[in-house]
Amino acid sequence: MKQTWKGSTLLAPVPSVMVSCGRGDTANIITIGWVGIAASHPPKLYISVRPERYSFNIIKESGVFCVNLPTAEMATALDFCGVKSGKDIDKFAHCRLTKADCVNIDCVAIEECPINLECKVAQVLDLGSHHMFLADILGVTVDESLVDDKGRLMLEKANLVTYAHGDYFGLGKKLGDFGFSIRKRKNLKRNRK
Amino acid sequence: MKQTWKGSTLLAPVPSVMVSCGRGDTANIITIGWVGIAASHPPKLYISVRPERYSFNIIKESGVFCVNLPTAEMATALDFCGVKSGKDIDKFAHCRLTKADCVNIDCVAIEECPINLECKVAQVLDLGSHHMFLADILGVTVDESLVDDKGRLMLEKANLVTYAHGDYFGLGKKLGDFGFSIRKRKNLKRNRK
Numbered sequence: 001m002k003q004t005w006k007g008s009t010l011l012a013p014v015p016s017v018m019v020s021c022g023r024g025d026t027a028n029i030i031t032i033g034w035v036g037i038a039a040s041h042p043p044k045l046y047i048s049v050r051p052e053r054y055s056f057n058i059i060k061e062s063g064v065f066c067v068n069l070p071t072a073e074m075a076t077a078l079d080f081c082g083v084k085s086g087k088d089i090d091k092f093a094h095c096r097l098t099k100a101d102c103v104n105i106d107c108v109a110i111e112e113c114p115i116n117l118e119c120k121v122a123q124v125l126d127l128g129s130h131h132m133f134l135a136d137i138l139g140v141t142v143d144e145s146l147v148d149d150k151g152r153l154m155l156e157k158a159n160l161v162t163y164a165h166g167d168y169f170g171l172g173k174k175l176g177d178f179g180f181s182i183r184k185r186k187n188l189k190r191n192r193k
Numbered sequence: 194m195k196q197t198w199k200g201s202t203l204l205a206p207v208p209s210v211m212v213s214c215g216r217g218d219t220a221n222i223i224t225i226g227w228v229g230i231a232a233s234h235p236p237k238l239y240i241s242v243r244p245e246r247y248s249f250n251i252i253k254e255s256g257v258f259c260v261n262l263p264t265a266e267m268a269t270a271l272d273f274c275g276v277k278s279g280k281d282i283d284k285f286a287h288c289r290l291t292k293a294d295c296v297n298i299d300c301v302a303i304e305e306c307p308i309n310l311e312c313k314v315a316q317v318l319d320l321g322s323h324h325m326f327l328a329d330i331l332g333v334t335v336d337e338s339l340v341d342d343k344g345r346l347m348l349e350k351a352n353l354v355t356y357a358h359g360d361y362f363g364l365g366k367k368l369g370d371f372g373f374s375i376r377k378r379k380n381l382k383r384n385r386k
Contacts, residue, residue: 001304001336001337002293002309002334002335002336002337003334003335003336003337003340004296004332004333004334005332005333005334005335006332006333007235007236007297007310007311007329007330007331007332007333008236008330008333009230009233009236009238009330010308010310010330010333010335010346011208011210011228011229011230011238011260011262011310012208012262012308012348012351012353013206013208013353013355013364014208014229014230015204015205015206015207015229017204033230034229034230034231034232034233035204035229036204036207036208036227036228036229036239036241037202037204037207037226037227037241038227038239038241038318038320038323038325039227039241039320039321039322039323039325040202040227040321040322040323041321041322042200042321042322043200043201043202044320044321045202045204046229046231046239048229048230048231048232067204069204069205072366072368075368075369075374076369076373076374077374078374079369079371079372079373079374079375080374080375082371083371083372083374083375084375100195103197104200111194115203115205116195117200117203117204118200123318125231125316125327127231127232127237127327128232128233128234128235128237129232129233129234129235130231130232130233132231132232134318134320134325136200137200137201137202137203138200139197139198139199139200140197140198140199140200140201140203141195141196141197141198142195142196142198142203143194143195143196144194144195144196147196153203153358155205155357155358156357156358156360158205160205160206160357161368162206162355162364164348164349164353164364165346165348165349166370166371167349167367167368167369167370167371168367168368168369168370168371169364169365169366169367169368170364170365170366170368171206171355171357171362171363171364171365172362172363172364172365172366173265173362173363173365174360174361174362175265175268175354175360175361175362175363176268176269176272176360176361177359177360177361178272178275178276178359178360178361179272179276180269180272181268181269181270181271181272181273181276182272182273182276182277
């Protein structure tokens with residue numbers, strides 16, 4: 001039934017985000033799949049970046065970066081910023097993306113991304129092919145169109161992207177919300193009475 | 194256009210995986226969203242776990258765990274293993290899941306999950322609410338139904354799950370594959386000639 005393979009990075013799906021770094025003329029974007037939340041309180045995340053990438057030194061020297069969540073409409077730019085280098089091309093100009101200023105850090109953000117997480121590096125771990133940048137999430141900016149009258153986030157309207165084994169996908173059918181398995185069970189019991 | 198919020202864990206979508214740990218009577222499952230690839234070579238991933246969770250000490254003491262990728266059909270079990278504690282209930286029995294033996298580590302795996310990543314803890318970082326377990330991926334087991342005649346993985350057949358802001362989703366429309374943005378551009382140029 002199961003085949004045994006050697007160890008590999010076969011976690012899927014993973015996020016696919018646009019990390020912006022630098023500012024002004026050094027502003028760049030790198031698409032990152034090796035990203036995740038490291039802790040809830042204080043809010044921390046990590047990105048893992050290869051030292052040979054153009055953004056590596058910008059992030060290492062500035063100590064800050066911004067994680068921008070792309071929408072499905074931005075898939076071409078998302079991919080482009082993962083395969084091309086900022087050494088050779090101005091990705092903001094090429095992808096017709098707008099530079100915004102982060103609020104909490106001295107760093108560029110991507111205006112067109114509906115959610116931007118402003119991060120300050122706390123620790124860097126050399127893990128081989130990649131260095132892990134562990135960072136505090138100092139602030140988040142959210143597009144007003146995703147916030148309802150009561151201040152609640154309607155993230156389902158954001159049309160976000162995920163990445164699995166070389167392919168980008170939109171989100172599909174909603175399978176349930178957190179805790180639905182026990183609420184459903186309670187309802188089933190109630191119905192049986 | 195944008196609202197400024199305080200820092201939070203608003204990365205989305207993220208994976209939602211079932212981490213198995215222990216073996217025999219101590220075997221348990223914990224659903225984890227704070228998970229990601231840390232490096233490609235050698236393959237490493239992390240999971241972040243709250244110290245108060247039942248699985249925390251099992252993983253810390255055994256130094257191993259298995260990341261099992263659930264399918265959309267398993268969404269109820271996936272959610273259940275995130276809201277209930279192994280202190281109170283045998284999750285394998287309750288969810289009617291089958292205990293398998295990992296190949297590379299002394300640890301339980303979930304047979305029903307089509308992909309299992311066998312992990313050995315290399316480093317533990319105390320980050321506040323969560324501790325980050327950084328681990329080497331020693332081996333992967335893959336359901337044969339996902340492998341074609343040439344040994345290629347057809348992961349699109351796995352019907353995987355992602356998680357965004359409290360909701361579980363299946364994967365939706367394919368938006369492109371890695372590198373499509375520049376292939377498309379080349380094709381466009383060719384067509385213009």
